[in-house]
Amino acid sequence: MTIRLTxxxxxxxVGALLAAALAFAWSGLFQIAASSGHWRVTDWLLHWVMRNSVKTYSYFQTPEEVTTDQGLVSAAGHFRQACAVCHGAPGVRPSPVMQKATPHAPDLSVNAREWTDRQLYWILEHGVKYTGMPAWAAKDRPDEVRRMVAFVRRLPTMSPAEYRALTEVQGGGAAASVRPATLATCTGCHGVDGRGRGQGDIPVLGGQRPEYLFAALQRYASGERSSALMQTAAAQLTTAEMKTLALHFAAMPGLSRAQLPSTHPLLTQGRHGDQLPACASCHSPDKAYPVITGQNATYIADRLRAWRGDEKVVDARKPHATMPVIARRIPESQIEPLAAALAAAGSER
Structure with a gap:
């Protein structure tokens, strides 16, 4: 007897198969326990699909520049706070609890060798579905992702001593009412003196207005201010700890509260024809705005360029919207000289 297929x-x-699948899902018999693991073929299939997807999307969705050798200290500090618990680090074992996830986080000292820089950038920026790998917390900070790519690329050859040198600093007693471990999350990147350990992407905190530092921590913790690194660090702090840390770093020597010098025309004169006010009109000692005299030149230049790219902000009268509008009016050719002049102005502090 021949059954003709129609x-x-x-x-x-097809309908019967779909109904059976839905019935099986409704029954609750499908095993979702992480402790059960995957079948070997399932594990292979999922990783095969993931690798092919990363290769395809990283080819089309990554910027031209995906890594930088500058800023390993800040990348290492974020890795210690947000990544090492799952992946481990040189000389640091991953959490046994996190290793019970399905799939568990790979050992990057081995796994990083299997990816190109573009692929690492894409994974760090977008994360991976159906795993514990999250997307980068700050969508508009490709500079942070580039620094993390450079750090992860070094993990296969990084020694425990090198990792400790990047993430830990010795000395500097704990501020009153702040746990030593809490202060260590700050000093690991900013240094015990608040001067950023000589890293271009880390600002000088010493001498800054405590009100500004406290407000910055609050904005990072709420996600209003964008930085995966600082959002992670600030989210762990209580309001009392934020205030104490702000006072602690503000009391250190560093930035200068003197009048801005006339070493660059934009500092004290501005450009009235371009509706560009002088820096001193807001950043003078008698104003409530942050202190910028003596600030890290690279940090200033990077911040100005980041603000210039924030073209969605068009009304300088709104809170925290002034600098994006002003920065777009500063000629690109003047950013580096202006940053250098501000940094040099505090060289005698």
């Missing part, structure tokens, strides 16, 4: 019969078979 479209109606094929549709009935």
């Amino acid at each position: 479209w109606k019969r094929a549709a009935l078979v």
Whole structure:
């Protein structure tokens, strides 16, 4: 007896299979326990699909520049706070609890060798579905992702001593009412003196207005101010700890509260024809705005360029919207000289 296959019969078979699948899912018999693991073929299939997807999307969705050798200290500090618990680090074992996830986080000292820089950038920026790998917390900070790519690339050859040198600093007693471990999350990147350990992407905190530092921590903790690194660090702090840390770093020597010098025309004169006010009109000692005299030149230049790219902000009268509008009016050719002049102005502090 020959059974002839028709479209109606094929549709009935497909419908029956779908109904059986839905019934099985409804029954609750499908095993979702992480402790059960995956079948070997399932594990292979999921990783095969993931690797192919990363290769394809990283080819089309990554910027031209995906890594930088500058800023390993800040990348290492974020890795210690947000990544090492799952992946481990040189000389640091991952959490046994996190290793019970399915799939568990890979050992990057081995796994990083299997990816190109573009692929690492894409994974760090977008994360991976159906795993514990999250997307980068700050969508508009490709500079942070580039620094993390450079750090992860070094993990296969990084020694425990090198990792400790990047993430830990010795000395500097704990501020009153702040746990030593809490202060260590700050000093690991900013240094015990608040001067950023000589890293271009880390600002000088010493001498800054405590009100500004406290407000910055609050904005990072709420996600209003964008930085995956600082959002992670600030989210762990209580309001009392934020205030104490702000006072602690503000009391250190560093930035200068003297009047801005006339070493660059934009500092004291501005450009009235371009509706560009002088820096001193807001950043003078008698103003409530942050102190910028003596600030890290690279940090200033990077911040100005980041603000210039924030073209969605068009009304300088709104809170925290002044600098994006002003920065777009500063000629690109003047950013580096202006930053250098501000940094040099505090060289005698």
